[in-house]
Amino acid sequence: MIETPEMHRGVRVGGWSWVWRPWIVLVTVVLTALTFLIFSVSIAIGDFTIELPAVFRTLxxxxxxxxxxxxxxxxxxxxLVGLIAGVALGISGALTQSIARNPLASPDVLGITGGASATAVFVVTASGGTAIANSIGLSTAALAGGLLTGFLVYFMAWKKGIDGFRLILIGVSVSAVTQALTTWLLVLADLRDVARAQRWLVGSLDSRSWSEVWASVWIMAALVLVVLVxxxxxxxxxxxxxxxxxxxxRYSAVRAILLLCAVLLAGVAVSAAGPVPFVALVAPQITMRLMRTPVPPLIASGLFGALLLIGSDLIARTVxxxxxxxxxxxxxxxGPFLVYLLVRANLKRAA
Amino acid sequence: MTALRNDAARLGAEGVTVGYADRVVLDNLDVAIPTGVITTVIGPNGCGKSTLLRTLSRLLKPRQGTVLLDGHDIARLRTKDVAKRMGLLPQTPIAPEGLTVADLVARGRHPHQSWVRQWSSDDADVVAKALRMTGVADLAHRPVDSLSGGQRQRVWISMTLAQGTDLLLLDEPTTYLDLAHAIDVIDLVDDLHESGCTIVMVLHDLNLAVRYSDNLIVMKSGAIVAQGHPSDVITSDLLLDTFGLQAKVIDDPVSERPLIVPIGRTHVVSKSDQDLG
Structure with a gap:
């Protein structure tokens, strides 16, 4: 009898078949449950606390x-904004890290969030405080800015194809330029506008309305569908x-589509919650380690991103x-996680 | 696997011109790859041998001319259909850290899979067979980055085999390997040839190329200067003309092929000794 390496058992549903990976399914289920739980807790806690069972009943x-x-x-x-922005940032980070084949390549590092921020601050300050902030106009501006910066970085990094390291270097430089631009705008602006812009710039889930939520929900759902296919x-x-x-x-086409999705997802997140830092960088890397997969998993990174964002919001509000x-x-x-990644990359190069 | 087929070439190029930017690397080149044998492309650095392999495998698009695969213009075939007919191992491929051998080889099934059909029993059988044929079945659960260079190259060859083709293109499969591992890998390539595969590869080591190939393609400055069985092709004149290498060609004591003995400027005992052979 020929020994067959036992690996890759298939699971079949009708004409559909996948590799059966119990650990990955388990981690995904647990992450989903935890995300739902923290989502409910986030709703339960506020000026006064609503009991969790009451939250579930209402949901x-x-x-x-x-x-x-x-x-x-x-x-x-x-x-919901926390959920959407978290999922979008997690998936966006998993995509950019996969495409660049480098754990440092998150939308923050590639300048996409920076570009979105600069455009948004420009809109806030240029409007002379005519309360364009917190409206659809600001979100659209952020989305457009992120998209534009994403294209800029992609075309500047293009040299007979895309090299991950080159993409990151160009992204870091463009990111620095957008930050300088943001600072410059803030220096020029009226003090009251600066206060409003600053709060938005740190990333916050405050004062969100249903109309903003629905726009983000639909865009994100469409993008996630494209990504999954x-x-x-x-x-x-x-x-x-x-x-x-x-x-x-056809790698050029596939990469272009997925990179566009990554940029748009980051844009959706930024326009919904502001440029919340590090979620897109950290979520895919931690999820990868939880799942013991060699590359960042997409769905689970999104779930972990939501967990991280809503959890952080909860800490910010309560602790x-x-x-x-x-x-x-x-x-x-x-921040510390980024340092850990850098040190680890250095050690590997030295070894 | 299929037995040795007729002489008709499954893969060939007609009048291909390939270049990067303003430099023409291959100029109006014709070539036919005989089926069922090992064809090796040799030539000095920069002669265009890797470019030829990349053109044949559709990684590069020729400016003029066509590459024919099973009688079809390869540029008009769907990428997926090319991948079902031809396996390709590029120079120094990379595997993500922590990826297991089984997962890497399983990826070779990609051209046969679709979104809804990601793992069939066919896939499992072919992958298991590919792992066994390349002698890496015992390593199936090891991460690829924990293996030695020679084992790693076996795993990559195993992945191209899992594509289920009997036409394999290998770009310098022995680079960075020490001689023992290089022999080990190229013995594997010979096993695959024995089992019916048609193989095209680029090699740097001339003596390995001579020993293991049935058909040599010798290139210089983007043109083919000689093609045929190593015993007919390899002469000291050819080596001097194409490689600028002073060498003696003698009978290989262990195989029925020629053996190239390079003559450097130093460590040559005397002229008369050389003439004695």
Missing amino acids: IGQGERVDEFVIMDLRMPRA AAFQMRPMHFGDDVAAGLGV LPNDLPVGIVTAIIG
């Missing part, structure tokens, strides 16, 4: 009137362009004084 539409008003009208938008073609691309081509992947914006907390978590 499935069987709650009390009073609870329903507080939850659906006051607290739900904030929690295209992700199958991305799998051979982890081995480099030549191998991917040899395995029948820390002064109701700090969520970006402060993610920076406290993400």
